[in-house]
Amino acid sequence: MSAVFELDDVTVIRSGKKLLDSVSWTVRAGEHWVVIGPNGAGKTTLMQILGASLHPTSGRVRILDETLGQVDVFELRTRIGHTSTVVSERIPARESVRNVVLSAAYAVVGRWNEEYDEHDFGRVDQLLAELGIASLADRTFGTLSEGEKKRVLIARALMTDPEAVLLDEPGAGLDLGAREDLLASLDVLSSDPAGAAFVLVTHHVEEIPQGFTHALVLADGKVVGRGPLREVLTSDVLSNAFGQRLELREDRGRFTARRQPAARRAAS
Numbered sequence: 633m634s635a636v637f638e639l640d641d642v643t644v645i646r647s648g649k650k651l652l653d654s655v656s657w658t659v660r661a662g663e664h665w666v667v668i669g670p671n672g673a674g675k676t677t678l679m680q681i682l683g684a685s686l687h688p689t690s691g692r693v694r695i696l697d698e699t700l701g702q703v704d705v706f707e708l709r710t711r712i713g714h715t716s717t718v719v720s721e722r723i724p725a726r727e728s729v730r731n732v733v734l735s736a737a738y739a740v741v742g743r744w745n746e747e748y749d750e751h752d753f754g755r756v757d758q759l760l761a762e763l764g765i766a767s768l769a770d771r772t773f774g775t776l777s778e779g780e781k782k783r784v785l786i787a788r789a790l791m792t793d794p795e796a797v798l799l800d801e802p803g804a805g806l807d808l809g810a811r812e813d814l815l816a817s818l819d820v821l822s823s824d825p826a827g828a829a830f831v832l833v834t835h836h837v838e839e840i841p842q843g844f845t846h847a848l849v850l851a852d853g854k855v856v857g858r859g860p861l862r863e864v865l866t867s868d869v870l871s872n873a874f875g876q877r878l879e880l881r882e883d884r885g886r887f888t889a890r891r892q893p894a895a896r897r898a899a900s
């Protein structure tokens with residue numbers, strides 16, 4: 633495979649506004665990208681393109697060696713695991729956790745008359761165990777906490793052994809403990825060198841899992857940084873993207889960012 637995702641001069645225009653503006657970007661097998669940028673930067677729009685659920689206004693998109701616009705997107709989507717609030721909202725509240733994960737094998741939400749085999753059931757059990765939620769298998773999705781739902785959705789995204797996994801703000805709405813649990817799971821999942829390529833959208837540098845290798849920084853629909861994580865994720869690039877003077881620090885593989893205090897006025 634030449635690239636998992638390849639975007640060439642991609643622009644998305646809605647109501648006269650450029651949601652994405654000439655974005656060129658390549659994600660190769662084995663790479664794990666974090667996408668970061670301020671509110672309205674175009675991150676979710678970009679994830680919809682990668683998930684083959686949105687076509688660009690102009691530019692070329694290649695996904696898993698297929699060209700968007702010339703491929704059966706339903707077939708393509710089964711090769712991409714995708715978690716987002718949109719996916720979460722489509723899941724019936726009364727569906728069991730086991731079935732939420734299982735039904736990903738047919739890229740449907742809500743189990744009906746599909747046929748599943750022993751391998752499918754075994755895979756569900758394995759994923760629920762890996763994400764630390766085996767005890768929730770028989771609970772209904774609607775009764776879960778936000779953190780539990782996020783983990784179920786990640787298990788669902790991994791069910792088909794996808795070649796690419798898209799995680800749109802997996803840490804949003806989680807308390808400190810749930811976020812740390814989720815990060816620990818993502819650290820493990822992203823450490824398999826032969827595993828899927830991950831693309832994770834976040835608002836917070838604290839939520840970048842340790843195994844992530846690259847960063848794409850967006851602002852106002854444009855790429856303001858793209859490349860290996862520690863080359864791109866710098867105080868200067870973040871300050872430029874967020875329009876304020878930010879200071880980025882790294883401690884044992886975890887990042888923090890805060891606004892630099894205003895310089896003191898010289899004593900008069």
Ligand SMILES: Nc1ncnc2c1ncn2[C@@H]1O[C@H](COP(=O)(O)OP(=O)(O)OP(=O)(O)O)[C@@H](O)[C@H]1O
Pocket residue numbers: 646647649651669670671672673674675676677678
């Ligand atoms: N149909 C539309 N018409 C006009 N503007 C739109 C439309 N859909 C989205 N937008 C705007 O496009 C911009 C990018 O939206 P998008 O959801 O991709 O940003 P985002 O980076 O994910 O933002 P957030 O961090 O707030 O979730 C936003 O300013 C949004 O208001």
